[in-house]
Amino acid sequence: xxxxxxxxxxxxxxxxxxxxxxxxxxxxxxxxxxxxxxxxxxxxxxxxxxxxxxxxxxxxx
Numbered sequence: 001x002x003x004x005x006x007x008x009x010x011x012x013x014x015x016x017x018x019x020x021x022x023x024x025x026x027x028x029x030x031x032x033x034x035x036x037x038x039x040x041x042x043x044x045x046x047x048x049x050x051x052x053x054x055x056x057x058x059x060x061x
Contacts, residue, residue: 006040007055009048014038026051 005022006013011032017023018038025040028047033039044051 005055005059007052008040009051011035013040017041024051024055026055 003022004020005024006016006020007024007026008016009026009029013025013029014036017025017036017040023040023042025043026047027044028051029040029043044054046054
C-alpha cells in the first residue's frame with residue numbers, strides 16, 4: 001500500500017493541504033494559520049528543513 005503526504009510552509013500551500021489526506025506544515029507556517037482556508041493535519045515543532053526532517057523521521061518509524 002502506498003500513501004502520499006504533503007509538507008508545506010506557507011499560505012500558498014493551502015490548496016495542497018485541501019487535496020491530500022496526510023498533510024504537514026513545518027513550524028514556520030504558524031504565522032499564517034489564520035489566513036489559511038485549509039490547515040495542515042499536523043504541524044512540526046521545528047522550522048524549515050529541520051521541520052521537514054522531523055516529518056521524515058516520523059514517517060520512517
